Amino acid sequence: MKKTFSFFLLFSLLYLASANTVASPIDFTNPYTEPTDTVPYIFNEEELPSCNDTLALSPAFDLYEDWDTENIHFRKCNIDSLREISKKITLCDNNSCGYVHPFQGKVTCPFGAHRRYYHCGVDIDLETGDKVMAAFDGKVRIAKKSSSYGNIVVIRHSNGLETYYAHLSKIKVEVGQEVFAGDIVGLGGNTGNSRGSHLHFEVRYLGQAINPADIISFTDDKLISDTLQINKQTFNYLAKGKKAANSTANAGKLLAGNVYVIKSGDSLSAIARKYGTSIDLLCKKNKLSKTTILQLGQKIKI
């Protein structure tokens, strides 16, 4: 009798416990309790139009209107129209903040005009095999071997910027691959036109190089600002480069009006000898002193 009573008590307790958990009422005072009639409509895939291409999934497709995985540079780049642009680009926001420095090393060659060429990127010193990382989230557009860049990876970012990672010894990503800032894109190396292992890093907008130091501080390897204002000034370096190229193209020549363009290695005495004049006369005509250091491309009257 005692045993039967114990079983009855146990079953009663179990029933009460299960009833309590199953039948808990909806808490209408909780604002997060969703009434059943607001469950979102689930699309039937057959009702949606079908598209064969996935181009629109490429980052900044509206800006580029292409996704070229063969040609490293954007062929439609028009510098005059670029100079008309006035646009603020977001580098870092709530959806994607992540700048990761591609490689923490010493800058061995900055962006800008050099003796024989224009350097469109920044060189960062590294050892062959060092890991090179994606600077921002994006999608790999180029991952191939080029004669000049060596093994190169180009990543297009949703804000329209592209970043280039060149001279790699090994490529670790594939074309079309989505990458996050900090993902390894390759290993540093010395491939292509390169003397000594380093990373050649470029930042481009619509194919035109931007000085990476405009957005990145290479002293503390961080972004300077969360945004980048693209305008005339961004590409001013091109006009300056053109001017310098024009003046050096005439170096060593005597132009109309007896204007001589200084070439590398020139001295006032050598010029005076060549054109049958004197240092004193050259100095007087050009308001120079005998110790003035002549600049490449400088014009003087003979």
Ligand SMILES: [Zn+2]
């Ligand atoms: Zn370089």
